[in-house]
Amino acid sequence: MTTFDEVLPLVTQVLKEHAAALPTIGPLLFNRDLNSRIRLIVDEAKRSDPVVMAALDSICVQLQQRLGPHAYPAARAVLFESDMAVALDGATAFQLDGFAQVLVVDRLATESDWAHIAPESTGVPRVVFFSIKGGVGRSTALAAAAWSMAQAGQRVLVFDLDLESPGLSSALLPAERRPTYGICDWLVEDLVDNGDAVFADMTASSTLARDGEIWVVPAHGREPGAYVSKLGRAWMPKLQRDGRREAWSQRLGRLIDALEARWQPDVILIDSRAGIDEIASSCVTGLGAQLVLLFALNGDQTWSGYRMLFQHWLNAGVAEAIRERLQVVAAMVPETARVEYVDDLRELSFDLFTDALYDEIPPGEVIGERWNFDLADEGAPHCPWLIHWHRGFAALRSLHGRLETVDAQEVQAVFGQFLDGLNDITGSERMTS
Numbered sequence: 001m002t003t004f005d006e007v008l009p010l011v012t013q014v015l016k017e018h019a020a021a022l023p024t025i026g027p028l029l030f031n032r033d034l035n036s037r038i039r040l041i042v043d044e045a046k047r048s049d050p051v052v053m054a055a056l057d058s059i060c061v062q063l064q065q066r067l068g069p070h071a072y073p074a075a076r077a078v079l080f081e082s083d084m085a086v087a088l089d090g091a092t093a094f095q096l097d098g099f100a101q102v103l104v105v106d107r108l109a110t111e112s113d114w115a116h117i118a119p120e121s122t123g124v125p126r127v128v129f130f131s132i133k134g135g136v137g138r139s140t141a142l143a144a145a146a147w148s149m150a151q152a153g154q155r156v157l158v159f160d161l162d163l164e165s166p167g168l169s170s171a172l173l174p175a176e177r178r179p180t181y182g183i184c185d186w187l188v189e190d191l192v193d194n195g196d197a198v199f200a201d202m203t204a205s206s207t208l209a210r211d212g213e214i215w216v217v218p219a220h221g222r223e224p225g226a227y228v229s230k231l232g233r234a235w236m237p238k239l240q241r242d243g244r245r246e247a248w249s250q251r252l253g254r255l256i257d258a259l260e261a262r263w264q265p266d267v268i269l270i271d272s273r274a275g276i277d278e279i280a281s282s283c284v285t286g287l288g289a290q291l292v293l294l295f296a297l298n299g300d301q302t303w304s305g306y307r308m309l310f311q312h313w314l315n316a317g318v319a320e321a322i323r324e325r326l327q328v329v330a331a332m333v334p335e336t337a338r339v340e341y342v343d344d345l346r347e348l349s350f351d352l353f354t355d356a357l358y359d360e361i362p363p364g365e366v367i368g369e370r371w372n373f374d375l376a377d378e379g380a381p382h383c384p385w386l387i388h389w390h391r392g393f394a395a396l397r398s399l400h401g402r403l404e405t406v407d408a409q410e411v412q413a414v415f416g417q418f419l420d421g422l423n424d425i426t427g428s429e430r431m432t433s
């Protein structure tokens with residue numbers, strides 16, 4: 001019996017067998033519905049062409065035979081559409097490999113699909129902290145980065161977008177300084193055009209900033225209220241007055257733009273949720289980040305997770321739009337056998353980038369002409385920025401308390417290499433440009 005991953009190779013085969021008829025059919029959409037069943041969408045004008053109809057009939061019979069439960073019955077497998085653009089509206093679509101006229105329209109049950117890569121924001125640098133696995137020290141590293149940037153006089157705007165498991169805000173704000181509202185409140189109020197009621201009171205400045213500023217936008221306010229009920233609505237798309245549908249991640253983008261305009265920071269740090277998750281996809285691909293940090297422990301779960309993600313970008317034809325923004329971070333590097341650990345991690349990371357994202361170099365061609373890096377290239381995205389495991393940051397009851405008394409030397413010892421990398425990208429000379 002045919003299963004999901006066999007469907008597109010089989011469609012490709014059937015189309016190859018009908019290659020001679022394809023030019024007469026014209027643009028062809030393969031609609032893979034929410035239940036992953038395939039149907040064809042064809043230009044209405046072709047309905048009166050017997051040659052096209054015979055070809056479509058033959059294709060549909062073959063699809064039914066080979067795709068089994070993933071096909072519609074041949075008699076109901078073609079939809080005619082007078083305006084093909086309507087069938088594509090808002091859906092994820094990618095070209096079927098080898099067929100310029102054929103698009104696969106992939107309907108997903110989730111809003112986000114990781115394949116819509118928003119262009120880089122034109123404002124200040126946005127840095128997203130992401131990892132496949134949770135509990136790898138993302139929020140701690142973000143708090144340390146905010147602390148360090150503020151020490152250097154920068155103004156940092158921080159978003160806790162780990163809405164389902166928020167924690168960053170408490171690392172940067174003591175309970176009494178929390179604002180009344182948070183991101184989740186705004187997302188819910190915005191649905192009824194009431195975002196302004198919470199906008200002015202959803203940001204608080206951290207006492208940890210010395211010369212600069214750390215503004216924190218938490219997931220929820222001082223009193224979370226009916227957080228679970230609010231969270232259950234936060235992902236709602238919104239129908240605008242002009243009838244336009246705005247996905248929740250676009251609403252979130254609108255909020256971030258508005259808070260950027262309000263606070264005029266030098267840099268924005270975003271704590272994402274972990275895993276191949278809907279909110280994480282919005283953080284990584286939807287908010288126009290210039291830099292996406294991929295936190296990694298050296299384990300199979302990490303690499304197979306990143307591999308699935310990279311493969312998805314590749315299949316969807318968007319790898320080039322995102323790859324230059326990525327940077328691997330070696331999280332919590334163990335104290336013992338450090339060199340071997342990092343060497344091994346770098347190699348596995350290199351294999352992953354080489355297989356999925358780096359350009360192949362044809363024999364005789366110069367490396368510089370393609371997007372490709374050597375294993376040892378320290379400026380390469382696969383080459384990890386290091387954060388050391390340190391008992392002084394392990395299992396803290398209050399990271400805020402820890403950061404209140406920490407000194408620059410301690411932060412440097414644990415996060416130094418990571419912070420240097422970050423500074424090279426978000427450093428002041430770039431930010432003032």
Ligand SMILES: Nc1ncnc2c1ncn2[C@@H]1O[C@H](COP(=O)(O)OP(=O)(O)OP(=O)(O)O)[C@@H](O)[C@H]1O
Nearest residue numbers: 134135136137138139140388389390393394395396
């Ligand atoms: N550099 C470090 N050295 C030792 N322990 C650390 C370090 N960084 C973080 N930790 C500890 O690891 C645990 C997880 O850290 P943190 O909450 O920052 O991770 P996270 O990736 O944000 O997790 P989550 O996925 O739950 O949001 C915490 O107990 C923290 O104190």
Ligand SMILES: [Mg+2]
Nearest residue numbers: 138139162167
């Ligand atoms: Mg966290």
